[in-house]
Amino acid sequence: MKFRDFLKDNLITLILIIFALITIEILLMIYSFDILMKIYTPIAILLLYFIGLYISYLKRKTYYNNLLNTLEDLDQKYLIFELVKDPSFSDGKILKYVLEETGKSMLENVNKYKYIQEDYKEYIELWIHEIKMPIATSKMIIENNKTEVTESIDEELNKIENYIEQALFYARSNTVEKDYYIKKANLKEIVNSSILKNKDSLLQNKINIDIHDLEIEVYTDSKWCTFIINQIIQNSIKYSKEEDKKIEIYAKEEKEKVILYIKDNGIGIKKGEITRVFEKGFTGENGRINGRKSTGIGLYLCKKLCDKLGLGLELNSKKDIGTEVKMIFPKGSFMEIKNK
Amino acid sequence: MKKILIVEDDQKLRNELKIYLEKNGYEALTIEKFDNSIQDILDKKADLILLDINLPYLDGEYICKEIRKTSNVPIIMVTSRDSELDELISLNNGADQYVTKPYNLQILLAKIAGLLKRTENTAINQNKIDCREFILNISKSMIEKEEKQIELTKNELKILHFLVLRKGQIVSRDEIINYLWDSESFIDDNTLTVNMTRLRTKLEEIGLKDIIETKRGQGYILK
Numbered sequence: 001m002k003f004r005d006f007l008k009d010n011l012i013t014l015i016l017i018i019f020a021l022i023t024i025e026i027l028l029m030i031y032s033f034d035i036l037m038k039i040y041t042p043i044a045i046l047l048l049y050f051i052g053l054y055i056s057y058l059k060r061k062t063y064y065n066n067l068l069n070t071l072e073d074l075d076q077k078y079l080i081f082e083l084v085k086d087p088s089f090s091d092g093k094i095l096k097y098v099l100e101e102t103g104k105s106m107l108e109n110v111n112k113y114k115y116i117q118e119d120y121k122e123y124i125e126l127w128i129h130e131i132k133m134p135i136a137t138s139k140m141i142i143e144n145n146k147t148e149v150t151e152s153i154d155e156e157l158n159k160i161e162n163y164i165e166q167a168l169f170y171a172r173s174n175t176v177e178k179d180y181y182i183k184k185a186n187l188k189e190i191v192n193s194s195i196l197k198n199k200d201s202l203l204q205n206k207i208n209i210d211i212h213d214l215e216i217e218v219y220t221d222s223k224w225c226t227f228i229i230n231q232i233i234q235n236s237i238k239y240s241k242e243e244d245k246k247i248e249i250y251a252k253e254e255k256e257k258v259i260l261y262i263k264d265n266g267i268g269i270k271k272g273e274i275t276r277v278f279e280k281g282f283t284g285e286n287g288r289i290n291g292r293k294s295t296g297i298g299l300y301l302c303k304k305l306c307d308k309l310g311l312g313l314e315l316n317s318k319k320d321i322g323t324e325v326k327m328i329f330p331k332g333s334f335m336e337i338k339n340k
Numbered sequence: 341m342k343k344i345l346i347v348e349d350d351q352k353l354r355n356e357l358k359i360y361l362e363k364n365g366y367e368a369l370t371i372e373k374f375d376n377s378i379q380d381i382l383d384k385k386a387d388l389i390l391l392d393i394n395l396p397y398l399d400g401e402y403i404c405k406e407i408r409k410t411s412n413v414p415i416i417m418v419t420s421r422d423s424e425l426d427e428l429i430s431l432n433n434g435a436d437q438y439v440t441k442p443y444n445l446q447i448l449l450a451k452i453a454g455l456l457k458r459t460e461n462t463a464i465n466q467n468k469i470d471c472r473e474f475i476l477n478i479s480k481s482m483i484e485k486e487e488k489q490i491e492l493t494k495n496e497l498k499i500l501h502f503l504v505l506r507k508g509q510i511v512s513r514d515e516i517i518n519y520l521w522d523s524e525s526f527i528d529d530n531t532l533t534v535n536m537t538r539l540r541t542k543l544e545e546i547g548l549k550d551i552i553e554t555k556r557g558q559g560y561i562l563k
Contacts, residue, residue: 129394132420133350136442140356143445144363161442181424192524196444199521203514209526223424 001064006057017049056089063087078106117174124171128164135161158200162234166297169227173304180221180309187251187260188214190222194229195249201237207245216251218258218329224305225327228313229262231298232325236264238294239286239323257312260327269317277315278303341367342456345386347403348418349374349395357390364449374398378406386413388456391435393419393426401433408434414455418443446522471504471562473548488546495525496539499532503552503562512559536560 007014021042028038063085070083081103084096138157142150172179191214195202202209236247248263269277273284280300287294299315306313312328344366348354358368371380374396381389381403389407393400404415417435419426427438437451467479475484481497482489492500502519503511513532520527527535536552543551553561 129420132441133353136420137350137353137356139442139445140353140360144356144359157442179423181428183424195526196447196521196524199518202526203517203521206528208528211526221424223422 001061003057010053021045059089063092078103121171121175124167128168131164165227166301169305170301173301173308180224182219182221184217185220185222187216187218190225191229191249194226194233197230198233198237205237205240205245207237207240207247210246210248213250216253216258220309220329224309228302228305231302232262235298236266239266241266256331258329262325263322265322268319268321268323270319274315274317343367343369343386345369345381345384345389347371347381347389348392378403381407382411388414388452390416390418393417393421401429404433404435414459416451469504473551476500476504483546485546490542490546495527495535498523498525499535499539503560507562510555510559510561
């Protein structure tokens with residue numbers, strides 16, 4: 001707040017005072033007062049007026065500057081109404097009242113949506129657990145009555161299972177609350193269970209699996225990680241070439257982090273599209289050819305889950321050569337303390 | 341025959357699971373009513389319990405805790421909930437294993453077999469399998485024949501073990517690969533061929549020529 005601006009706001013009173021002074025001067029002249037009196041009166045009045053004005057300016061300046069600084073420092077700016085101090089002047093009081101009321105009403109509104117979303121997520125989770133029952137039963141029936149037909153149905157059931165799992169993690173990825181559980185996990189176990197989940201389609205597609213150097217402990221939620229790796233492997237299967245298909249999975253330990261590499265020799269991704277693969281709904285050229293039905297959700301979800309878990313996720317690819325996905329597990333301070 | 345008790349409220353799934361377990365050489369018991377489940381479960385005196393978490397009247401976690409107060413019977417928790425936390429809670433309540441629905445049946449069988457073996461202490465006997473012509477020493481990963489013995493690699497051992505388990509039956513290449521994958525050796529068709537050849541050479545070295553026969557288009561058979 002600048003004094004000039006404040007003065008401008010009070011221009012009318014200033015003009016009125018000058019107008020009053022002129023009247024007083026005229027009266028003084030009519031009654032032929034002393035010259036000293038004629039000079040003293042306007043100066044005194046103007047001086048007092050400016051002093052009063054300046055005090056009032058200072059009050060507002062400290063108050064508003066304080067408010068602006070707090071706003072600047074706030075991470076969630078909408079919480080400013082919680083931090084407004086009581087002003088000593090009436091227009092400030094109005095501002096405080098307005099901020100408080102809008103803030104509260106906005107919070108109520110946001111909470112309403114939070115609740116609706118939470119409720120929906122709970123429903124989705126419940127539904128997913130329900131739907132797993134008939135799938136489990138169907139799979140049992142297939143196992144007890146193995147024919148070519150039921151085995152083909154089994155393949156489709158596997159697809160359904162994958163889509164359901166995706167929906168579950170999608171619902172989980174959208175909530176603010178912490179939905180995961182970090183503990184010590186062995187990379188080899190995580191990778192193995194992801195591969196086993198895709199056993200049928202890997203074998204059917206005759207994909208060579210090469211895993212090595214995975215005896216490393218990381219701190220993460222192994223269920224979430226299994227899901228993420230599972231999605232990446234599924235992509236590798238989906239976008240594989242016709243011959244000599246291969247997926248290589250290994251890890252490297254570096255100073256501050258453990259990097260898990262998942263490499264395939266599939267059809268790769270066009271150069272211009274690599275930066276966009278983590279965008280929601282992005283399917284790219286590969287997603288549209290050869291009837292590969294891409295939803296553009298898989299990698300988007302992986303990235304989102306990795307962000308929540310505090311893992312890095314990077315993708316490099318060369319058209320017709322293959323794709324390499326890097327999952328980066330940081331070594332937290334927790335681990336360092338333990339090692340000491 | 342080992343008795344496995346299936347505690348599952350979905351009738352269809354229960355029956356299919358029963359058929360499946362019976363096919364795989366177990367005696368499967370079930371309970372149909374759940375209003376007095378803890379006593380009913382204990383009365384069955386099963387060797388192993390497959391316990392669903394979502395049950396009417398009492399939930400599986402509570403039942404598990406109650407059973408543990410009086411019995412040491414192996415318990416496998418079966419559930420469709422699959423977060424790390426659910427798993428931890430179950431294990432804290434005294435369950436020995438945790439399987440999520442829809443389960444991989446091979447893995448379920450492996451877990452059942454593993455638990456039964458552990459509680460029975462038959463592990464020592466299982467380490468050596470006598471196959472008349474030779475002895476398969478699993479813990480040392482060796483084939484022994486009279487004085488001679490020869491070492492096997494991990495994959496060779498698994499292949500031979502599988503063939504021994506199915507002695508006299510034709511085993512297809514797909515079945516072998518499936519078995520190897522389930523025990524976390526992710527080999528492909530070519531690697532299997534290489535491993536088979538090496539295994540045969542090794543068997544030949546100790547005088548067991550042509551003990552594994554190739555059935556063209558069908559698979560292998562161990563005589």
